[in-house]
Amino acid sequence: MRKFLALFLTLSLVVLSACSMEPPAWAKPDQGDKKIADLKIGLSVSTLNNPFFVSLKDGVVKEAEAKGIEVKVVDAQDDSAKQINDVEDLIQQGVDVLLINPTDSAAISTAVQSANSIGIPVITLDRSADKGEVEALVASDNVKGGEMAAEYIVEQLGEGALVAELEGVPGASATRERGTGFHNVADEKLNVVAKQAANFDRTEGLTVMENIIQANPDIKAVFAHNDEMALGAIEAINSSGRDIMVIGFDGNDDALKAIEAGQLEATVAQQPDLIGQLAVQAGLDAAQGKKVEENIPAPLKLVTIEE
Numbered sequence: 001m002r003k004f005l006a007l008f009l010t011l012s013l014v015v016l017s018a019c020s021m022e023p024p025a026w027a028k029p030d031q032g033d034k035k036i037a038d039l040k041i042g043l044s045v046s047t048l049n050n051p052f053f054v055s056l057k058d059g060v061v062k063e064a065e066a067k068g069i070e071v072k073v074v075d076a077q078d079d080s081a082k083q084i085n086d087v088e089d090l091i092q093q094g095v096d097v098l099l100i101n102p103t104d105s106a107a108i109s110t111a112v113q114s115a116n117s118i119g120i121p122v123i124t125l126d127r128s129a130d131k132g133e134v135e136a137l138v139a140s141d142n143v144k145g146g147e148m149a150a151e152y153i154v155e156q157l158g159e160g161a162l163v164a165e166l167e168g169v170p171g172a173s174a175t176r177e178r179g180t181g182f183h184n185v186a187d188e189k190l191n192v193v194a195k196q197a198a199n200f201d202r203t204e205g206l207t208v209m210e211n212i213i214q215a216n217p218d219i220k221a222v223f224a225h226n227d228e229m230a231l232g233a234i235e236a237i238n239s240s241g242r243d244i245m246v247i248g249f250d251g252n253d254d255a256l257k258a259i260e261a262g263q264l265e266a267t268v269a270q271q272p273d274l275i276g277q278l279a280v281q282a283g284l285d286a287a288q289g290k291k292v293e294e295n296i297p298a299p300l301k302l303v304t305i306e307e
Helices: 002-020 051-066 080-092 109-117 142-157 173-189 202-215 227-240 253-260 272-287
Strands: 040-045 070-075 097-100 122-125 136-139 162-167 191-197 221-224 245-250 266-269 295-297 301-304
Touching (some): 051 070, 051 227, 080 097, 097 109, 097 272, 142 221, 142 301, 162 173, 162 227, 173 191, 191 202, 202 221, 202 227, 221 227, 227 253, 253 266, 272 295
Parallel strands (some): 040 070, 040 097, 136 295, 162 221, 245 266
Antiparallel strands (some): 266 301
16 A cells, blocks of 8 residues: 555656646647737837837837737846846746847847747847747848948048947847958958947947047048947047048938938948838747748848938
């Protein structure tokens, strides 16, 4: 009798352990045929302290509202750990699809894998995830955009011009890709004498540019990986009294106004609202089991005072 009881208890523990590894039923995506209006989208944005990502978020919300779909939006505030927790919370709230704009492409991988484990499709926006299964990346061609910026500088200043580069957040795919594209051209036709991260932030762009000007007073142009850093760089340049061409990336409203005012030379303009709209459609298709393209591009355009 004792042996039977011990065997019964052992088997019970095994069964309970196996059950405890399963996510709660309410957190699993509904495997039935849901109507589009019944789906819930979770959107995690790297930061809403940046006009580009505000426009991206607005594009998602507008497209979802047009389809009668609920969207839960969370702001990572450029904090990778917070973004992981945010995504885990969205999973626990039972969203049917996740749209993620990663703060850090490597760090977000664990959250993507968590979603994968219970079958929630993941779409990434503007930046990719290094690991985990992502149904689609909706983004501009960042490499091409970096090349466009370098080619424009060559056209305006000629080969061999002394230039600087303000890099984005280290580890973000957009930083790597924009830098790669820029150097595809610049390493052969320009002289890049300084490059430093300013984390896609306007204030840091100002500070970093001040340091670069002090160390390299003869530079003729700077390529910033986004408009916020470019606008910060302009403030530093104006204070220095020097004449340095600035090229940004994104095409946000402040940058376009700066171009009209003759302060910013050019920006590689994205369409963040379109990225958001395309991501919603990709997410809905994935949630309904439809085939989704792995890379969904949004067109780029170089905007100058002449445009």
